[in-house]
Amino acid sequence: MTRLRDAERELARLRSAELLSSSGEIARGAENIGGTALVTHRVPDGTDADSIRKLALDIRSRIPAQQPGVVTLIGVPADKPVVIIAVNEAGRRAGLSAGTLVSGAAKALGGGGGGKPEIAQGGGAPNAGAGADDAAFGAVRSALQDRGRSSR
Numbered sequence: 001m002t003r004l005r006d007a008e009r010e011l012a013r014l015r016s017a018e019l020l021s022s023s024g025e026i027a028r029g030a031e032n033i034g035g036t037a038l039v040t041h042r043v044p045d046g047t048d049a050d051s052i053r054k055l056a057l058d059i060r061s062r063i064p065a066q067q068p069g070v071v072t073l074i075g076v077p078a079d080k081p082v083v084i085i086a087v088n089e090a091g092r093r094a095g096l097s098a099g100t101l102v103s104g105a106a107k108a109l110g111g112g113g114g115g116k117p118e119i120a121q122g123g124g125a126p127n128a129g130a131g132a133d134d135a136a137f138g139a140v141r142s143a144l145q146d147r148g149r150s151s152r
Contacts, residue, residue: 015047043055068087081128083109085115085119092117095147098118102122
């Protein structure tokens with residue numbers, strides 16, 4: 001039994017390392033929404049929430065420090081989707097809050113969430129549906145677009 005647990009831990013560690021190795025490529029896929037770099041990514045099913053959080057923080061660190069940045073990751077660790085949003089310091093200075101953004105994204109997944117301005121987590125309903133990810137990403141995108149329009 002101990003060897004099985006050790007093997008499971010090692011497998012989880014290897015999966016996490018593999019996921020982190022893709023963070024640079026994921027960060028390069030950022031889109032520009034009114035001057036804010038927005039990264040959206042769906043991680044493989046079965047990725048635990050801690051690994052998703054680590055990936056979000058790693059991607060956030062790859063956004064240029066002077067550019068506001070928001071990283072939105074969605075995954076399904078078990079039976080319910082999880083959304084994690086990380087906002088860099090430039091984004092927080094520009095008035096962005098991960099806690100506020102995650103609320104809208106989690107609502108699109110059929111759930112709720114919250115957290116601190118720099119990183120927040122939310123959850124969705126079991127079997128949220130195929131379009132729920134796109135709706136959650138769209139909620140963050142819309143919030144950034146609305147913010148851009150109101151600051152003009």
